Amino acid sequence: MxxxxxxxxxxxxxxxxxxxxxxxxxxxxxxxxxxxxxxxPYADGKFTIEFRVPENYPFAPPKARFITRIFHPNVHFDTGDICLDVLKSDWSPAWSLEALCRAIVALLSAPNADSPLNCDAGNMIRAGDMRAYNSMARMYTIEFAQERNLN
Amino acid sequence: MEDFSIIKQQDEILREIEERQPMFTPVQDFSSLEVEYASNPPFQAKIPYLQSKYSGFRRTRGDGNCFYRSFIFSLFEQLIQNKSHLSNPDSPYSQIYSAIKQKVLDSGDILNAAGFLPICYEDFIDMISAKLEMIPTTEISQLEDDFKDKIIADTYVMYTRFIVSAFLRLHADEYSGFVEGYPDIVSFCNSEVDPMNRECEQLQIIAMTEAFQIKAEIEYMDRNDRTETTLMSFPFEYTGPDFKIHMLYRPGHYDILYPNRS
Structure with missing residues (x-):
């Protein structure tokens, strides 16, 4: 209720x-x-995110995942699961679904290579190979997240 | 993946605590502490002192919310116990009751000023306001029932977390020197105050008692060789009505104390 x-x-x-x-x-x-x-590298891509809200929301966080495929160290490449502290240990009823969207956008600008769900992406960043990471992320953005590909 | 497994482990520990411990026990005497500390002389030695000042205590669940939950429960419990005085403007209970009702009414503006979103805090303020309004016709058993319902109990707790967090955010200048391990008050609050189940340190206790302007007296029981517990009083300067919340601190945990009737 x-x-x-x-x-x-x-x-x-x-x-x-x-x-x-x-x-x-x-x-x-x-x-x-x-x-x-x-x-x-995700510029001009549009990404669909799904939130599954638990029965005890807002005391427990929603489960959030990317529906649109994305190459990012903190997003699982196959399942779309997102590794973000406010979706897990730092969740608070003070957050909202809209505020989470904002946090996810911020995560796209500031990937965190320390706890990667996508090891390939994480390794590229940790190795300092931003060119490889940017071009992979860009390539998948063009392939999966551009307007003409959205259904 | 490591991150996930740590969180899973923490969840399991929490679930175990939830199964084993009620939110609050009934008020009990200190005999269970004697059993608990049978082989712990420094703690054992302080029990007679507690018995001389307090008739008993109420244990609360050790889930990281114990200070917040004990504070708000004890506030409501004392007001309900003294509801016959609430219409007497000279009574400290009535003065605290009016002040708290006003504070809760004003808290929307304060939370908003601290940067919280109305959609996130309004339900919490609404419930606390309604519960406060009902105090003159509420029984202690109804309050106890509220705290058997996890959602209602957590709503009381989260309201106090909002208030503590807003107080610290709005007084960042004064308190930012006291946060350890965080670059600023905002990140401290984001990680240590706003999420449920995060323990309360002295900074949060100061913020809670300052924000509510309610005095809390805490008996600290620790390993020193004295036979008395150490009393600390918050906020450090208090000039309000003669009303106190009494708590017992043992390392990592707070419970509610019930003083002897004088």
Whole structure:
């Protein structure tokens, strides 16, 4: 009950910053479309993110994953799972789904190679080979995240 | 992946605590402490002193929320216990009751000023306001029932976390020198105050008692060779009504104390 009230508040209170909505009639599944930040190899890509909201939200975080394939050290290349502290240990009811979208965009600009879910991407950055990382990330952005490829 | 397994392990420890310990026990005498510290002379030696000042204590779950939960529970419990005084403006209970109701009403503006989003805190303020309004017709058993419901209990706790966090964020100049291991107050609050189950250090206790303007007296029980516990009082300067929250601290944990009736 409290979860529903909270999610309805979030639905009513969200801004136009992202295309963020619940899926169909289900308040417990949401999707957002985020824009790749211009200072990153994900620029002009559009990425769909799915949030699965647990019954005890906002005391527990939603499960967030990329639906759009992305090459990033903190995103699992196959499942789209995201490694981000506010989605796990640092989660607080003070966060919202919209604030999470903002944190995920920030993660695209500032990849963290220390706890990689995508080891290839992590290794490139750790080795200082930003050229390799940027071109791989760019290539997958063009292949999977550009307008013409969205269905 | 290592990150995930540590979190999984922490979750399991927490689940075990949740299964074993209630949010609060009934008020009990100190005999269980005697058993617990049978082979721990420095702690054992301080129990008679506690018994001389307090009739008993209420244990709370050791899930990292113990200070926050004990504080808000004890505040409500004392107001409910003294509800017959709430309409007497000379009574400290009535003065605290009015002050707290006003603080909760004002807390939306404070949380907003601290950078929190209304969609995130409004439900918490609404519930606390409603619970405060109901105090004149509430029984202790209803308060105890509230804290058997995890969602309601966590809502009380999270409200106090919001208040502590906002206080520190808005007084960053005064307190930023006291955060260890963090570059600033904001990152400290993000990681140590806002998430549930994060333990409360002295800084959060100062912030809590300052923000609510409620006095907390804490008996510290530790390994020293004295036979008395050490009393500390927060906030350091307090001139408000004669009302106190009493707590027992043992390393890593807070419980509520019940003073002898004088």
């Amino acid at each position: 409290a979860t529903r009230t909270r999610l309805l508040r979030e639905l009513k209170g969200k801004t136009e910053e992202f295309s963020l909505n619940n899926v169909g009639d289900d308040l417990m599944i949401w999707q957002a479309i985020i824009q790749g930040p211009s200072d990153s």
